[in-house]
Amino acid sequence: MRARLPGIVVRETRPVDFPQIIAVGHVVYPESPPWTPEQLTSHLRVFPEGQFVAIEESTGLILGMAASLVVCWDDYDLTTHWRDFTDNGMFTNHDPERGRTLYGAEIMVHAVAQRRGIGTKLYKARRQLVERLGLLRIRAGARLRGYSRYAHRFSAEEYVVKVVNGELRGPTLSFQLKHGFHVLGVVPGYLRHDPESLGYAAVIEWINEAIAKPEDYAGRDRRFDRRIDLEPTASSA
Ligand SMILES: CC(C)(COP(=O)(O)OP(=O)(O)OC[C@H]1O[C@@H](n2cnc3c(N)ncnc32)[C@H](O)[C@@H]1OP(=O)(O)O)[C@@H](O)C(=O)NCCC(=O)NCCS
Numbered sequence: 001m002r003a004r005l006p007g008i009v010v011r012e013t014r015p016v017d018f019p020q021i022i023a024v025g026h027v028v029y030p031e032s033p034p035w036t037p038e039q040l041t042s043h044l045r046v047f048p049e050g051q052f053v054a055i056e057e058s059t060g061l062i063l064g065m066a067a068s069l070v071v072c073w074d075d076y077d078l079t080t081h082w083r084d085f086t087d088n089g090m091f092t093n094h095d096p097e098r099g100r101t102l103y104g105a106e107i108m109v110h111a112v113a114q115r116r117g118i119g120t121k122l123y124k125a126r127r128q129l130v131e132r133l134g135l136l137r138i139r140a141g142a143r144l145r146g147y148s149r150y151a152h153r154f155s156a157e158e159y160v161v162k163v164v165n166g167e168l169r170g171p172t173l174s175f176q177l178k179h180g181f182h183v184l185g186v187v188p189g190y191l192r193h194d195p196e197s198l199g200y201a202a203v204i205e206w207i208n209e210a211i212a213k214p215e216d217y218a219g220r221d222r223r224f225d226r227r228i229d230l231e232p233t234a235s236s237a
Pocket residue numbers: 001002028106107108109110113114115116117118119120121141142143145169170171172174175176178
């Protein structure tokens with residue numbers, strides 16, 4: 001575990017943050033940097049409460065960001081692509097009247113600051129938002145970074161089962177699982193131009209247990225449940 005970075009605050013995104021957010025995107029996704037000023041402007045127009053930055057207080061440096069919108073899940077399904085969930089990154093499909101699902105469109109932390117607790121703070125802000133708005137859940141596509149190294153040995157589903165059970169560490173999925181997310185399914189073609197994941201993503205969910213009903217957990221694919229391997233006890237040895 002790396003030391004947590006002190007003095008990091010999370011607040012809602014402001015227009016003045018856009019150049020730094022775009023710069024972080026260039027470092028995290030050098031092959032296809034995400035987010036343009038037009039898209040970031042649109043996010044603030046449709047859903048300012050859903051956009052967060054993590055800032056180092058002493059320097060004013062933006063080290064991470066998270067972007068989300070509210071969707072009505074009945075309008076989509078597990079195989080829907082990222083560009084349709086986000087209306088090509090503009091979030092103009094944000095639907096607070098009908099939607100009960102916070103869709104996590106982005107979370108990224110500057111490469112020099114990863115594994116130091118910033119992603120955890122951004123997720124905490126997201127969960128608090130869901131609770132404050134009385135939403136049922138967060139859903140997102142966790143791109144399977146790291147799958148390309150295993151693609152010659154395992155299918156994407158097999159890879160995810162191994163990450164869920166801790167046999168492999170997935171650079172993004174292990175983080176999401178640690179934050180109480182459950183895998184609903186594995187989809188191809190989720191992100192274009194992503195050589196690390198070969199386009200595969202795990203669709204993941206965190207449920208707001210304070211308001212969830214039993215039917216909200218129904219229909220889960222049991223292959224992605226974490227297997228509990230019981231240690232043999234002294235008496236059974
Ligand atoms: C995924 C990401 C947002 C996590 O943010 P972060 O600030 O590095 O995460 P944290 O430091 O809060 O990590 C919390 C825990 O998640 C897990 N984790 C985080 N990064 C991990 C990695 N690369 N490999 C394995 N586990 C990881 C660890 O268990 C970690 O706890 P530990 O450091 O005590 O072991 C960040 O790594 C990132 O920006 N990745 C590139 C962009 C990306 O893939 N975003 C997701 C799009 S779907």
